[in-house]
Amino acid sequence: MKVNFKEFLKESGINEPFYPGKRLVKSCHIPGEYKSHSVVFDWRNPDHVKIEVKAGLSGKDLPLKTLKQYPVSFQSPTFIEIDVVNDNEDEDEGKSSSSSSSGSGGKGLKKKKLSDLNGMMAKAFADISEGRTPELGEVKKMVVMGMEIAKEAFEGVLKVFAQQVNHSMIATTDILAKAGKFITRYTPPAFLAPKGDEDKTYKYDRVKNENIGMRGPSMG
Numbered sequence: 001m002k003v004n005f006k007e008f009l010k011e012s013g014i015n016e017p018f019y020p021g022k023r024l025v026k027s028c029h030i031p032g033e034y035k036s037h038s039v040v041f042d043w044r045n046p047d048h049v050k051i052e053v054k055a056g057l058s059g060k061d062l063p064l065k066t067l068k069q070y071p072v073s074f075q076s077p078t079f080i081e082i083d084v085v086n087d088n089e090d091e092d093e094g095k096s097s098s099s100s101s102s103g104s105g106g107k108g109l110k111k112k113k114l115s116d117l118n119g120m121m122a123k124a125f126a127d128i129s130e131g132r133t134p135e136l137g138e139v140k141k142m143v144v145m146g147m148e149i150a151k152e153a154f155e156g157v158l159k160v161f162a163q164q165v166n167h168s169m170i171a172t173t174d175i176l177a178k179a180g181k182f183i184t185r186y187t188p189p190a191f192l193a194p195k196g197d198e199d200k201t202y203k204y205d206r207v208k209n210e211n212i213g214m215r216g217p218s219m220g
């Protein structure tokens with residue numbers, strides 16, 4: 001699914017500069033113990049952005065002993081992977097290429113991943129310093145509470161996710177409800193052993209699961 005990356009950042013309430021090489025943490029302060037969380041925007045790979053929900057406010061992986069105290073919604077992985085594409089053809093480079101390469105048919109530059117272009121990292125940082133950020137991205141993978149979302153539900157899930165980030169509160173059950181039946185694979189938390197049915201198609205029941213993960217740790 002293609003996405004306007006700059007628009008997505010705007011809808012997510014990300015107003016500070018975000019560019020290749022940067023890791024940005026959006027804190028979500030929630031009243032109560034073991035409820036606060038964070039959303040990590042990681043662009044350290046120049047042609048790939050990973051946006052991940054983490055328990056706690058640091059944006060770092062917590063020790064399993066601590067992670068177990070958080071709701072199930074933050075124990076299981078929730079993330080979005082987006083490939084960033086350079087869709088801005090440089091007219092000067094295009095003209096130079098067509099004039100200097102005889103027999104090339106005058107073909108201009110095609111859309112390429114940032115890592116596919118020579119010196120793209122340096123150019124990316126130069127672009128950012130001038131206020132330019134690559135706009136085109138392609139959503140490659142979505143996982144919510146360990147459940148992989150099918151491509152058919154990408155658009156709706158991405159919209160709800162951006163709204164939640166903007167309001168500094170991730171409610172994974174609402175995101176799963178938007179995905180509906182388009183859940184294709186389940187990944188259990190790191191401290192749980194797989195049961196062998198992780199590849200089957202899952203059906204999300206909003207009524208049955210609406211409160212999952214929002215209860216505090218057991219006092220018994």
